[in-house]
Structures are given as structure tokens and as C-alpha cells.
Amino acid sequence: MIDRKKTKVISLGDIKIGGNEPIRVQSMTKTDTKNVRATLSQIRELVDAGCEIVRVAVKDHDSLDSLKQIVRKAESPIVADIHFNYRLALGAISAGVKGLRINPGNIGSEEKIKEVVACAKDNCVPIRVGVNAGSLEKHLETKYGGPTPQALVESALHHVGLIEKYGYDQIKISIKASDVSTVVKGYRLLSHRLDYPLHLGVTEAGTMQAGSVKSSVALGILLSQGIGDTIRVSLTESPLEEVKVAYMILNSLKLREPMDIEIISCPTCGRCEWNLTEMVNEVEAKLVGINLPLKIAIMGCGVNGPGEAKQADIGIAGGKNKALIFKKGKIIAKVPSEQVVDILVDEVYKLKREQ
Template sequence: MEELMNRNHTKTIQIKDRVIGGGNPILIQSMCNTKTQDVSSTVDQIKKLTAAGCDIIRVAVPDMEAAAAIREIKKQIRIPLVADIHFDYRLAVAAIESGADKIRINPGNIGSLDRVQAVVEKAKEYQIPIRVGVNSGSLEKNLIEKYGGVTAEGIVESALNKVRMIEEMDYGNLVISIKSSDVLMCVKAHELMAEQSDYPLHVGITEAGTLQTGTIKSSVGLGIILHKGIGDTIRVSLTGDPLEEVKAAKTILRTLGLRKGGVEVISCPTCGRTRIDLISLANQVEDMVSAYDHLDIKVAVMGCVVNGPGEAREADIGIAGGIGEGLLIKKGEVIRKVPEEELLSALQEELMKMQ
């Protein structure tokens, strides 16, 4: 348990009505892949992400139209909104004025010191946090030369230099983000940062990849980092539907015991004894249980009646397939046989009783 206590030592930062750091629950972030200027599409996606368990949402602000759209988007959503800014400090100022609850900038690409100062002064005025984000791909040439390439040490030094810059402007309402697509480099960078800073950390493996590859890389990287007690918010970055990012993040947190609630589905890998379409059934169950996220239970989907009751014993409820029929199981005990085509509905009926 000792290595899971580090998060208690980070500062607390408020983002709208949510608080991160200081041992508060780890929050899940995602980012819209809609055009921010398209208010209706963006709001629709945010609402779906919120229903799926997203706690904080980020939107891209590439131009003034996007910055202005934040005002209307904010009226229709209930979770905190982060504006993602690159290069143009005026976009950051406009996004804050439009009601962004937090902004993400890399001070290194915002420009001169007075431009960074303008952003900081506006954040002070509205009392919103600034997320100082540094990715391995944006590391300064002098740090690459100093460390002989892109390294964890260079990423951390880059981020801390930018943090000090803002601190010298008398502002400490900060969150730090240091990301790399290299999992082990990312892990080392977070270890180093946790030793040198007490600001909350937003954790993720950047540009992790497609649904399969990205989920694996993020699970490995986030699993190691979070288990060390590091991290206050997380994002699973995937090339795909942002809803998949939220699903993966919830599973990672539940697996590590860092988030309770929601239905965990366990299923066997199939074998020669399987006489039902277990793959399809397990996927249907996983889709169905998403509507019962308020429950804190484990559901088992097993492929045969030979091992079903035994392997499902640790689950709260489960089903096991047979030949043309299956078993409905509660706490390891068979409660009744069900025709194969009725297994899903029988399981749903029992879930409804558990609400």
C-alpha cells in the first residue's frame, strides 16, 4: 500500500466543480474528435462521453470560431471543459473568456514571454487552472543536445522550466502533463516528475495507436505509473471513437482497484467444449451491462457447463453455455436452466432485480 500513497502529496486543483490532486479520485479525461465549431455535434459527443463515465472533456481550439463556440457548448454540458491551445496566445485568451474551465498550453510554442504572460493574467482573472503540457515530440533542441536525444530527463526538465516561468508570473494553479509514445520513457518521466514536483499530473501515453495497440500500450504504461501512486487524471489516447478511450480508462482504474462502481465482465477464452457463440454473447453482455454502471458487480460469461459454475464462483452473477441451453448462475450456484436464445434476456432480468 505504501507505493499507492504518493498521490496524497500533490496539490489540490479545482476544475469547475471537480477537484483533483491531494488523493482525490483519479478522473477520466477524453477529447472530442468533432470540429469544435460544430456545436451540436460536439455537445452530442460530450453527452455520450459523460454517460459513458468521462469526467473531464477537452476540445481543440484551432481558431477564433472554435474559441467562441465554447460559450454555447458550455451551456449544454455538465462536465468541465478544457480548451486545447497551440501557437496562438490569443486563442487561449478568447477560450478563457468564452468559459473554458481549464486550458492546455505548451508555453514553448505560445511565443514570447509577454504572450505567455497575457494568457497567465487571463487565467488569473478567471481563476482557472493551466495545464502545462510537454510531449516528447516537442522537446527543445537544446535539451535534445544536452541529453543526447529525446529522454525522460529532458521531458521533465522542459516541463519544469515552463512551470517555473509561470510561477515567476505569480501563478501556481497548474497541472502538469508529460507524455511520450514510448511507454518506458513515459514511465521514467513520471517517476522523475513525481520526485521533483507536487503539482497534479495528467497521465497518458500519447499517440498510443489504434484501438487494439493503443489500449495495450496505455494499459501497460498507465498500469505501471498508477500503481506507483502517480497520476491524478488519465486519458487513454486512441485513434478511434473517444467512447473507447473512456471504456479502457474505466477498466484500467477498476483493475488496479482505483475506481469502484460499474459492471466488470469476465469471460473464458473458449475451447473445444464451447457449443454456443460465446464471442458474440460476451460482446452482447458487455454492451448490455454498460447501462448498469451504477452497480458494483462482476458478471461472468462462460462457454460451457463443465467449468461454468466453478469459474463463475467469484462473480455476482453469470451465464454458462451448453448445447441449446445454458445455466444462470448466482454466487457460484446454478439457479436455473435457460434456452440458449434466452440467456441474454435472463441475465438482463436478474440485473434489473439488482438495481
């Protein structure tokens, strides 16, 4: 069991972050915020996939009208992502967002931050200080010779200090970089210095495969050390994939209950007599959207399969002619191989109906 650092609890609308609250899964829409229909549709898909907080980019004043409509209709708290223009932060708060993400490296002078803080405070809107290695303040780059973990932490501490100076403490912090070791070192340092909730992420992590691996390594290390209150997996992919990977990371560390099926499949070896990859894909495709937290094992042979998949709720193993169906590692039926996928899927739907 992971001993989580007890951070301060803040609220984004109905969602609480920090303390003993579950580690929250966030993502960001990839639509143009001005396209209200497309953005709301993506938010709905994200919420259905388990995303608890959705961030949208607010890049100009024209986006603010759309933002207002999005906030009104969205099924999750909306966080406005603001760069460069503090007036957009003020506009986003009046549009009704439940959270604000500002980038200290480009939001402007202390006066501007003061105004944003006052407005956020009046409207009980938490602020995320989102430091990013790619847009760090120039003087810190010069002082540290680049976006080092220390530089990212100094930037975050400075801006948290400014928000506190103007009497506000509804803060969460992120210090993202695309380099795993910078992310890990930075968050560790930050976690020792502050008790505000931390939002974890590897920025510009990359494609589905590379990004998932980088995020899993960085977030896995930090989460296993009790650091982190919310996460986002950034991928050059659909945001739905980001949410799936985020839950896989949290599930693998037993930090969140699974929301859907988890397929356990063996790597195959010389004993395997069927096309396991094809079968796994078929089972996965037939169970899309079932929303049943069940471990399903799909194993390459009946010799070691059931034994290797003891932890699964239900599964199949077999070969060319005959296949075994097992529950909790025990064989319960022997069926012709060509029927086994359909029988397995039927069994899973039966369990769903019995729920």
C-alpha cells in the same frame, strides 16, 4: 491498496483534482469546435459515459465564439487546448473555460506566458503544462539528443517555474510520448520533483487494440506506483472508447468504482460446447447503457465455469443443451441453452429495478 502520492489539490470548476480526490477521467472532443451542435452532442455522450473533464481544441480565433457557447451549455468543465498562439489562451479564458492546456514547446516567449498566467490567475483557471515529445523545444532536443524522459521533465520544470515566477500555482502537468518506457520514466522523474497533480497519458497511442494495450501498460505501471491524478487514454477511435478503456484501467487497479457492467468470460477450451464469443457480444449489446456496476460471468462449460467465475455477481455456464445460471458462484437454475442469454438479461434488469 495503492498508496497514492499526495499532490496539491486544484479545481477545474466543480471538479477537484489531486490529493485524495478520485483519479479523474478526461477525454477530448474529436469534432470541429466551430460546430457547436456536434461538439456539445459529443460532450454529452462523454459525460454520460463518465468523462469528468472534456478538452476541446481551440485552433483559431473563429473557434472562440463557438467555445463560448460550448462552455455555457456543456455539462462538464471544458479545458481549452492551445498551441502556438497565446492570444487564443487569453480568448479561451474570456470564453469561460475552466482549464487551459498549453504546450510549452510552442506557446512562445516568456512575455507571452506571463500574460497568459496573469489572465489565468485573475480568472482562477488552472493551467496544464502539457509537454509533448513530438513538439519539444529544439534546444532540449539538441541537449538530450531527442525527446528523452529527462528532456521532457526539464521542459516541464522550466515552464512550471515560469508560472510560479508570475505568482500562480494552480498547475497540473503532463509529459506525453508515444513510447511507453519514456512515459513511465518521465512521469516517475517528474513525480519526485514536484507535488502538482499529474495528468497521465500516452500520446498517439494508436488504434483501439494497440492504444489500449500501450495505455494500460504505461498508466498501469504509474498508477500502481501511486503516480497520477487524472488520465486520458488516447485512441484513434471514438472518444467514448477512450473513456471506457480509462475506466477499465482504473477499475482493474481498484482506483475507481465500476460505473457499468463488467463481463468476465473464459478464454474457452476443448470443453466449450457453445459459441462463447457470440454470446458475450449478445449479452453486451443487450445491456448497453444499463449503467449497473455488476460483474457478469459468461463461461464456456458447466464443469469449471461456476468455479472459475466465483467473483461474479451473476453468470451463465453450460453447453449444447442445458445451461446453468449462477449467482456468486453458486448454481441457482438449470435452463435450456437457447434461452439462457435472455434469462440472464432479464435477471440483470430485475437487479437494476431492485436497486
